[in-house]
Amino acid sequence: MFYHVKELQFNARVSKPDPKFARLLLEQFGGSNGELKAAMQYFVQAFSAKNPYPDKYDLLMDIATEEFSHLEIVGATIQMLLGGVNGELKNASEESEIMKLLDGTAAKEDFIHEAIINPHFGVLTGGSPHLTDSNGIPWTAAYVNANGDLTVDLRSNIAAESRAKIVYEYLMKFTDDPSVKETLRFLMTREIAHYQMFEAALATIQPNFPPGILQGDPRFSNLYYNMSSGMEARGPWNQGVSTQLGETWQYIEDPLQQVLDTEGLTTLTPTGTDRTEKTVKVLNEELSKLRSEEITSATAEIDAQWSTYDKSGGLINEL
Ligand code: MN
Ligand code: MN
Secondary structure, three states, X not given: OOOOOOOOOOOOOOOOOOHHXXXXXXXXXXXXXXXXHHHHHHHHHHHHHOOOOHHHHHHHHHHXXXXXXXXXXXXXXXXXXXXXXXXXXXXXXXXXXXHHHOXXXXXXXXXXXXXXXXXXXXHOOOOOOXXXXXXXXXXXXXXXXXXXOHHHHHHHHHHHXXXXXXXXXXXXXXXXXXXXXXXXXXXXXXXXXXXXXXHHHHXXXXXXXXXXXOOOOOOOOOEEEOOOOOOOOOOOOOOOEOOXXXXXXXXXXXXXXXXXXXXXXXXXXXXXXXXXXXXXXXXXXXXXXXXXXXXXXXXXXXXXOOOOOOOOOOOOOOO
């Protein structure tokens, strides 16, 4: 259940109205890297974690709920940045300030300019936030990544936090309001905190690479293809030992020749790796059994009940 507390998590303040910045800030309200995307992503991911991985469920729901708190802060800030626009529009008589502004003066041009910056604020939402990005593109569930595997989902979340962080960083360039800057800095910093939480949670799952269960084909996991002419840049991504599997990178200077020589890679033999088809098969079987049992043993198929209503408050489970 959700329980709403009317006070904001962070004391959002605005020095003066700024409809232009209100429009930009919509990016974090209904945009692809915004707070609603983050909240919904962690919320949706939490369902499959609930029974087999209660510690990760707790983490995902805590952060999802914090992201809703951020959504509320962003919405409140947009509302304050829009100042009295909503009230002006409710003054529907011809004598309203907006009608006066549209009376052939220089102010009329200013108003039209502001309205063109985001017509939705003027003619659709009446001066309140709405779930679109800064260009008016509606929020979509397509922004949400949830794949029912924590080694995948937690990595998606690290990427999502990175994107949310940089969008706040960019947004801070577009306002001079010290109060708004302070709020944005808080929201940006929380994404830095979340990044590390997801990273630490991923590290508690072992093994966690490659994402999912099945191991890669040892013939192909350490090949670097030189697929362009000109400079051949070398670095730890194509020389030395690979970051996760610890295999030696094989730099394929001439990929076309390799394809011709190996009948489309089918006759290639693994090099630079200790992994073999046999060890891969063993690991696939072991990991399949482990992960499948973790979930099936925690999943009731009949008489299922989601919650236990522990009267002590359930303050347990330190791992
Ligand atoms: Mn956030
Ligand atoms: Mn976050």
